[in-house]
Amino acid sequence: MRVALIFGGRSPEHAVSIVSASSVGRALDRERYEVLPMAIDRRGRWAAPEVSAAVLGAAAARPDEVPAFEGRDAVDPRLLDGSADIAFPVLHGAFGEDGTIQGMFEMLDLAYVGCGVAASAVCMDKGLTKRLIAAAGLPTARWVEIEAPGWRREPGATLERCQTLRFPVFVKPARLGSSVGISKVRAAAKLVEAIDLAFAHDDHVIVEEGIDGREIEVAVLGNENPRASAPGEVVPGHEFYDFSDKYLDDACTLLAPAPLDGEIADRARELAVRSYETLGCAGMARVDLFLERDRGRFLLNEVNTIPGFTPISMFPRLWDISGLAYPRLLDRLIELGWARHEARTKLETSG
């Protein structure tokens, strides 16, 4: 099977994506797969095959070791001429994790790994995610959504809505990742600054009650009847799990498994699977939860449809401790992408 491994891309997580893809490329079983590396540069242009192969071949172990490169094409021609049997996007953030590239695969009638168009787009948007989760009766922190025009027109009314929330609050761009543009705000007087900062990154912002909780992550895998891994835990090294925690220093600790009693871990896995199903996920997602320190209740924070795949990333580690080693996890993801494509093809021809 010929696997188009797609990485890089137009997001702040460009370099992280390349580190993830390098691990995936190394772990794919060469008896079963021929790997076609496809690198997208920071401006969104796709590199020539030999450049893509060199970027992947550099085998960067850290984001700061990733080589710089220039793309050439609007899209890699090998996706258009039937050279690939399945696409494996290892892209984070906008133009990769948000349904856009998934839409292109659908147009090309190409099987792909991971969530479809709608689930990818919903999970990229923290406001839409919370609306669907709340509508299904699942727990998530109370929040307020703000659109740029409303903020410009009536800032006073918007601030009043925010004051119905319990402080501290978190102000976030709705559709970013890697903690970029996120502030923790302790007092109403600091809200304007935080909201303006978030609006510098997106025209849709959410303000959410801060949860005094542990950060628990669950890896979920499957199309129908998805399965959850053992939960892991992120122990932030800073005030919260911010950009430098994620990528720059080694201050945070990732625990796999999370130190939780069996019954509590089961509750995390159950909320993760119900969230995954509610949001229409397929293939895989990492579901991030808060476990409230006082009440012991789990709340959904967010869902990442293309989680990190570096050797130290939570998603592969959680499956490893749950009995699915990295290369077998990749087999399973490809199988699931293929099965979903087959099922959709059948639907169309019988319609």
Ligand SMILES: Nc1ncnc2c1ncn2[C@@H]1O[C@H](COP(=O)(O)OP(=O)(O)O)[C@@H](O)[C@H]1O
């Ligand atoms: N409501 C909240 N209560 C407490 N901490 C939060 C809250 N929202 C976000 N955080 C902190 O900020 C980090 C990043 O926020 P998150 O919503 O996960 O955005 P991103 O998509 O950038 O990862 C979280 O991992 C957590 O440490």
Ligand SMILES: [Mg+2]
């Ligand atoms: Mg997060």
